[in-house]
Amino acid sequence: MWLPSLCLAGGLWMAAADPEPPKPGVGDANALRAPVPVQRLKAAILINIARFFTWPAETLGPADQPFRIGILGTDPFGDHLRQESAAATIQGRPIGLVRAQRPEDLRGCQVVFIAPDRDLSLRDSLAPLARHTILVVGDEPEFAKRGGMVNLRLHGDQISLEICRGAVEATGLGFRASLRQVKGIEWIAHPENR
Amino acid sequence: MSKRHSPPWFCLALSIACLASLPMSAANDPTEGPKPLSDLPLDQLLSIRADTVDAASRRNQPVSDAPSSVTIVDHDEIRKLGYTTLADILRQVRGFYVSGDRNYSYLGVRGFSRPGDYNSRVLFLVDGHRINDAVTESALIGNEFPIDVDLIERVEIVRGPSSAMYGSSALFGVVNVVTRSGANFNYGRAAFDAGSLDTYHGNFTLGHRWENEADLLVSGSWLDRGGQPGLYYADFDKPPASDGVARNLDRENRQNGFLKLGWKGLSLEAAHVDREKSLPTASYRTLFGTAGTRTDDQTHYVRAKLDETLDGGLQVMANVSYNATEYRGSYMYPQSVPGEPDMFPLVDGYRSLWLGEELLLRRTFAEQVTLTAGIEMRENLRQDQFSIEMRPPYGLQLDDHRHSLQAGPFAEAEWQLHPRLTLSAGGRFDHYEGRGSSANPRLAAIWTPRDATHLKLLYGRAYRVPNAYELYYTDGYQTQKPSPGLRPERIATYEAVWEQEYGAHLKSTVAGFLYEAEDLITQAYDNRDDLLYYRNAARTRAAGIETELEARWESGLRGRLSHTFQQSADRETRQTLSNSPKHIVQGSLIVPLYREHLFAGLDARYLSSRLTGRGPAVGGVFVADVTLFAYRWAKGAELSASIYNVLDRRYSDPVGTELTQSSIAQDGRTFRLKLAYSF
Numbered sequence: 014m015w016l017p018s019l020c021l022a023g024g025l026w027m028a029a030a031d032p033e034p035p036k037p038g039v040g041d042a043n044a045l046r047a048p049v050p051v052q053r054l055k056a057a058i059l060i061n062i063a064r065f066f067t068w069p070a071e072t073l074g075p076a077d078q079p080f081r082i083g084i085l086g087t088d089p090f091g092d093h094l095r096q097e098s099a100a101a102t103i104q105g106r107p108i109g110l111v112r113a114q115r116p117e118d119l120r121g122c123q124v125v126f127i128a129p130d131r132d133l134s135l136r137d138s139l140a141p142l143a144r145h146t147i148l149v150v151g152d153e154p155e156f157a158k159r160g161g162m163v164n165l166r167l168h169g170d171q172i173s174l175e176i177c178r179g180a181v182e183a184t185g186l187g188f189r190a191s192l193r194q195v196k197g198i199e200w201i202a203h204p205e206n207r
Numbered sequence: 208m209s210k211r212h213s214p215p216w217f218c219l220a221l222s223i224a225c226l227a228s229l230p231m232s233a234a235n236d237p238t239e240g241p242k243p244l245s246d247l248p249l250d251q252l253l254s255i256r257a258d259t260v261d262a263a264s265r266r267n268q269p270v271s272d273a274p275s276s277v278t279i280v281d282h283d284e285i286r287k288l289g290y291t292t293l294a295d296i297l298r299q300v301r302g303f304y305v306s307g308d309r310n311y312s313y314l315g316v317r318g319f320s321r322p323g324d325y326n327s328r329v330l331f332l333v334d335g336h337r338i339n340d341a342v343t344e345s346a347l348i349g350n351e352f353p354i355d356v357d358l359i360e361r362v363e364i365v366r367g368p369s370s371a372m373y374g375s376s377a378l379f380g381v382v383n384v385v386t387r388s389g390a391n392f393n394y395g396r397a398a399f400d401a402g403s404l405d406t407y408h409g410n411f412t413l414g415h416r417w418e419n420e421a422d423l424l425v426s427g428s429w430l431d432r433g434g435q436p437g438l439y440y441a442d443f444d445k446p447p448a449s450d451g452v453a454r455n456l457d458r459e460n461r462q463n464g465f466l467k468l469g470w471k472g473l474s475l476e477a478a479h480v481d482r483e484k485s486l487p488t489a490s491y492r493t494l495f496g497t498a499g500t501r502t503d504d505q506t507h508y509v510r511a512k513l514d515e516t517l518d519g520g521l522q523v524m525a526n527v528s529y530n531a532t533e534y535r536g537s538y539m540y541p542q543s544v545p546g547e548p549d550m551f552p553l554v555d556g557y558r559s560l561w562l563g564e565e566l567l568l569r570r571t572f573a574e575q576v577t578l579t580a581g582i583e584m585r586e587n588l589r590q591d592q593f594s595i596e597m598r599p600p601y602g603l604q605l606d607d608h609r610h611s612l613q614a615g616p617f618a619e620a621e622w623q624l625h626p627r628l629t630l631s632a633g634g635r636f637d638h639y640e641g642r643g644s645s646a647n648p649r650l651a652a653i654w655t656p657r658d659a660t661h662l663k664l665l666y667g668r669a670y671r672v673p674n675a676y677e678l679y680y681t682d683g684y685q686t687q688k689p690s691p692g693l694r695p696e697r698i699a700t701y702e703a704v705w706e707q708e709y710g711a712h713l714k715s716t717v718a719g720f721l722y723e724a725e726d727l728i729t730q731a732y733d734n735r736d737d738l739l740y741y742r743n744a745a746r747t748r749a750a751g752i753e754t755e756l757e758a759r760w761e762s763g764l765r766g767r768l769s770h771t772f773q774q775s776a777d778r779e780t781r782q783t784l785s786n787s788p789k790h791i792v793q794g795s796l797i798v799p800l801y802r803e804h805l806f807a808g809l810d811a812r813y814l815s816s817r818l819t820g821r822g823p824a825v826g827g828v829f830v831a832d833v834t835l836f837a838y839r840w841a842k843g844a845e846l847s848a849s850i851y852n853v854l855d856r857r858y859s860d861p862v863g864t865e866l867t868q869s870s871i872a873q874d875g876r877t878f879r880l881k882l883a884y885s886f
Contacts, residue, residue, distance in 0.1 A: 049244065049759075050708070051257040051269040057244035058252050065249070087626040092659055092710060097245050130626030154520045154571060167267055170256045170361075197253035 053093040054172055055165050059150060062163060062174065063103050063124050067187040072146045073123065079109035083119035085138055086131025088112055089152075116141040127151040127161065135159055146185045158205045162186075171197075179203035256281070261335060262363045262383035264619060264631070265372055265567060265579065266522075271661045273365070274621075274631040274651030276704045276718050276753075281361040282387070284765075287797045287808040289834035289849030289879065291356055291408075293348040293384065299793050299810050300364050301716075301755050301769040305348075306786060306860035308871050309438075309457060309488050310502060312349040316379040317366075317720060318749040318775030318787040322820050322863035323730025323741065328671060330369065330377040333384050334476060336510050339376050340532035341559040341587040344674040350461045351504045352384075353478040355428040357398055357410045357883075358465055360387045367700050367720075368669030371633040371649035374583065374615045378669045378698050379722075386476075388467060389414035389422040394886055402849075402879030404457075405433025422469040430461040435874070438487045442867045443495040453487035453496050472515040481505045490866045491538055491686045494550050499539040507531045510563075522569040524581075532559040540685070542598065555594035555605065555682055557675075562586040579633075580618040587611045590675045594682045604683025609675060611640040619649075627655045645670045645695065659708035670697045673728055677741040686865070688733075690741040698724040714757045722749040723778075732821075732864050739864055747784060749775035763799040763806060783818055786861040788827075790815040808834040819861040822869025828858035843885040851877045 059082070073080070080103040088094070098108040103123075111122055116138050119125050125147050127138050135153070139160045142149055149162045156164035157177040162184075164175035174195075179202055181188065192198070244252065263273035270277045278300050290296050294312035298305040304315045314326050321328075325345035331338040333354055338346045346352070362384050369377035392414030399409045412426040434457025444451030461482040468475040483503045489495040510528035517523060535556035542551050567581035587610055594605035619633030631651040638644045649667040656662065673693035681689050702720040709715070726743040733740055751773025759765040771791040775784040795810035811831035818824045834849040852875055859870035 049255060049257060050271075051259060053244065054252070054255055054257050057247070058249070060243075060245035061247070061249050061252055088658065090658075092708070096710070097243050099243075101243055101245050130623070154516075167257065167259065167269075170259045170267070172253060172255075172257065174253070192249075195250050195253070197250065 050093065051167065051172075052090050053097070055152060056090045056094040056097045058165055058172055058174075059094070059124070059126060060097055060101050060103065060108065062150070063148060065189045065192040066148055066181075067189070068104065068123055068146055069185060073104060073106070074121075076106075078106070080104050080106040081109045081111055081122040081124075083111040083113060083122035083125040084128055085113060085116055085119060085125055086128035089128050089130065120145050120147075122147060124148045124150060127153075127156075129153050135161070143184075148181070148184075148186060157201050160204050174198040175201060177201045177204055256361075260363045260365065260383075261385065262332060262381045263365045263369075264621070264633075265335070265524075265581075266569060271655075271706060272629070272653065274633075274649065274653065274663070274665060275369070276366040276663070276665075276702065276716065278364040278366075279361055280364070282359065284795065284797065285356060285359055286845075286847065287806050287834060287836045288795055288810050289808060289832060289836075289847060289851070289881075291879070292350055293352045293354075293356065293359075293362070293382075296356075296359075296362050297348065297364070297382065298812060299767075299795055301767075301793065302366065302751075302753050302771045302773075302791065303364070304788065304791055304812075304814055306862070307349075307873060308490070308860070308862040308866060310484055310486055310490070311347055311351070314348060315786060315788075317722065317751060317771070318773040318784065319379060319722070319724075319747075320786040321727065321729050322785065322861075323739075323865070324728075327376060327674060328378040330373050330381045331384070332381065333478065334386055335383060336476070336508065336526070336528060337373075337530075337563065338506070338508075340506070340530075341561045341585070342532070342534075342557040342590050342592065342674060343559075343676040344376050344671070347504060347506075350430055350432075350459060351480060351482040351506070353463065353480040353506045353508070354384055354386060354465060355410050355426065355463045357396075357428070358387050358412065358424075358426055360385045360391065366718075367665055367702055368647070368649065368667035368698060370637075370645075370647040370669035371635050371667060372617055372619065374613075374617075374635055374637045375639075375645075375671050378671055378696075386465070386467060387414070387424065388416070388469065389424045390416035392424070392885065396883060396885040398881065398883035400879055400881035403877035404435060404874070405431075406877075406879070407431050420469075420471055422467070424465070424467040426463075426465045428461075428463040430459070432457075432459040434458050434485070435487070438872070440488070440495070440868055443489060449496055453489075456485050456487035456496070456498060456500075458485045459483070472513055474512045474514075475510070476512070477507075477509040479505075479507045488862075488866055488868065488871060491682070492540075492867070493538045494541050497539050497550060499537060499550075499552060502534065502536045505531075505533045520570055522567075524565075524567040524569075526563070526565050528563040530559075530561050530563060533557070538682075544598075547598065551596065551598035553594065553596050553604070553682060553685070555592075557592040557680075558589055559587070559591075560589040562588065575623045577621040578618070579620075580616075582614065582616045584614045585612070587613070592675065592680055594680075596683065602683075604685070605679075605681050607675075607679050609679075611642075613637065613639045629653045639672050642672045643695070645672075661704075661706040663702075663704040663706070665702040665704065666700070668697065668699050670695050671728070673741070677728055684736075684738060687739040688736070693728055693741055694726050694743050696724060696726045696728050696743065698722055712758055712760055716753070716755040716757075718753045720749075720751055720753075720773075722775075724748070730864050744777070745780070746778040747775065748778050749773055749784075749787075763797065763803065766794070766796040768794040785818045785820050788814040788817050790827075804837060804839055806836045806838070808836060817861050819869035820864050825859045825861060825870045828856055829854070830856055830858070845881075845883045845885075847879075847881045849879045849881075851879070 151161045152165040157175040162180045258270045260277045263275045294305045302317045306313045327345040331346035365381040369381045395413040397411050408430045410428040414424040416422040438453045464479040466477045486500045493500045508530040512526040514524045538553045564584045569579045571577045590609040592607045615637035617635035621631045634648040636646045647668045652664045654662045672695045679689050700722045704718045707715045724747045729744040731742050753771045755769035775787040792813040798807045813829045815827040816824050832851045837846045855876040859872045862871050
């Protein structure tokens with residue numbers, strides 16, 4: 014007999030209380046979001062993280078020029094990066110995607126993602142980009158310790174970031190102070206000489 | 208027992224119609240339409256879970272890269288579809304089905320569900336830790352499973368043989384239950400549910416992750432279920448001695464405890480479950496309709512684990528565990544001794560204690576080859592079985608004490624031959640003290656011809672040594688005799704999988720499989736001495752095709768629809784195996800009814816007719832469950848209401864030869880109401 018009472022009490026309690034909007038990043042906040050494909054999540058983070066960095070105005074080109082994201086090697090994102098970037102903007106500009114097999118062909122990009130599937134070693138992939146103001150992102154082991162700037166690491170079933178501050182600052186890129194406040198980022202002072 | 212049932216085409220058409228309507232439903236909701244994920248705050252993006260699997264290659268990898276056909280069921284589905292046990296979760300997985308005999312739940316995979324098999328052909332893991340015990344090599348998946356369903360973060364189902372990575376028992380697949388951690392809670396959660404058949408269940412969990420990455424989860428649960436007040440069995444309808452109704456003999460209760468501690472790469476995990484069940488079915492020829500026949504199953508383990516990546520990229524994973532499983536059954540038998548009661552209990556059981564040790568090393572070379580190597584050891588300290596007649600002169604019918612050692616080195620290499628082609632080759636050599644050795648390979652080729660297309664060709668061999676129960680158990684030759692001459696059973700599988708993504712929201716899977724098993728260990732009945740025993744059956748073959756469509760939108764709208772067609776038969780007699788449905792149709796749908804606050808969940812399944820061991824076949828059946836799930840109406844509160852078997856279908860499952868009945872009727876319509884509060 015107590016069961017209907019329990020239902021009624023529970024229902025009244027809920028109806029009387031103020032609905033609470035979800036609080037991102039706290040406790041169970043993402044418990045109701047279904048898992049998403051890894052590459053879709055990485056594509057979203059690639060775009061999102063670029064918004065925390067600042068480029069010298071002259072490297073962005075004319076105002077009508079898109080913000081260019083380059084993929085070196087075989088594009089691992091499938092259709093996800095195209096869909097994520099279709100309506101998104103960075104630095105107030107629409108996003109243009111460039112794919113190439115040689116790093117020299119990506120010198121005009123603001124962000125380059127170095128895909129694991131490529132012809133060149135990591136050292137040979139990074140060298141031609143080093144003298145340009147390009148945010149170099151990857152997702153292979155120790156990417157940020159071996160000369161890359163931002164590593165999208167799969168940690169358990171979530172993505173965590175590894176950022177090499179020394180490598181970023183050496184290129185003339187700036188970043189917003191709020192990036193330091195984001196949880197889930199491991200900061201590395203300088204790349205290791207290996 | 209079966210009513211007329213819906214044919215598979217009807218279920219399939221209905222489900223396809225539901226899924227086909229999904230995009231339109233999403234588009235009609237202006238407030239919940241798809242948005243780019245990149246618009247979310249970065250810290251929120253970093254807390255979103257990705258589609259990954261740990262169990263396929265003992266490492267975390269995207270599902271599309273795994274050398275197996277993989278299904279993931281996550282916490283979101285578990286809550287919104289109202290699942291209460293691991294068996295509930297698995298019965299909705301493509302190609303899987305579950306049978307029940309009012310004591311345990313038995314998992315069938317792609318047409319294989321042998322009588323007398325207590326889930327010993329699927330390897331069950333909790334956070335990568337083996338649960339299958341050392342006497343029956345089995346794991347129990349109903350309320351006896353050590354982890355309360357409220358604590359499950361996701362369940363990874365890896366199809367096909369995995370003996371190359373895990374050794375014995377991983378014949379048909381691996382089920383890895385990944386538990387929640389303290390980070391999933393602010394400080395804790397209390398949940399209580401009540402439902403039909405006098406069922407009450409509660410769970411209280413404390414969990415938190417601190418800034419220094421220390422993570423703690425402590426949880427306790429209890430369940431009390433009165434069960435069906437009366438169950439009619441025609442086999443026992445023999446007036447005037449019995450009217451065939453077992454009254455108030457379906458009671459069940461359970462207590463769980465779970466502890467998980469973590470700090471960076473170190474973790475400690477402990478679990479305990481104790482479940483007691485009354486048996487109404489008069490199995491093993493016990494006295495029908497009499498209280499006192501019951502089983503008690505306990506599982507405990509403690510595991511310490513280290514998982515670190517050293518400078519240079521070498522991943523080291525080591526763990527050590529202490530495990531115990533105990534079973535005790537009390538079975539009431541009639542006796543006619545002057546001056547003595549007219550019945551007596553026979554008590555039998557087993558105690559299984561083992562230490563597990565494992566070391567695994569992994570490193571990627573030249574950015575193209577990933578090598579994994581390791582060794583797993585299992586020291587079976589006790590593999591004891593006993594059986595006692597609790598009547599004068601109280602003789603031990605069985606007092607079997609054993610211990611053994613088993614060890615298995617394993618290795619796997621993943622070689623990226625081409626940016627779009629990966630080869631995976633692995634193998635494991637296992638030595639069982641006193642039972643011989645076995646080497647088993649697994650080969651996989653994963654080809655991505657286009658960005659959204661993944662093709663997998665898979666080959667594997669697996670084996671299972673006969674367990675101590677099958678080899679040595681007897682209850683004093685009252686109903687069962689030992690079978691010491693059993694040989695290991697072996698299986699070879701060939702599988703082709705095509706996974707196709709359609710944009711960001713739809714994914715289809717088509718898998719064709721061929722399983723060839725030799726010396727399959729099967730429970731049998733010996734007419735000569737009227738006793739049960741185990742024997743190596745002739746060669747068997749299962750061949751089939753599975754198709755599945757999955758859909759997911761950001762709004763919370765998601766669904767799955769699958770159809771499995773398979774044929775499993777004895778290769779010599781060509782007779783179809785018992786409890787092997789040709790068609791399995793499964794579907795689930797979660798629909799957001801009001802923003803992030805109210806969801807409707809529907810899951811349904813159709814099983815075509817199944818042969819029983821010795822009686823008439825059971826008819827096909829369509830069963831559907833519905834759940835309403837309310838969330839975030841008030842701070843930390845959630846409420847769900849579920850109706851199971853909403854159409855009140857009457858149906859039966861085939862059961863083992865230890866029962867007089869050839870099939871056992873399952874529950875009709877039941878309901879559950881659940882309230883939870885997170886703080």
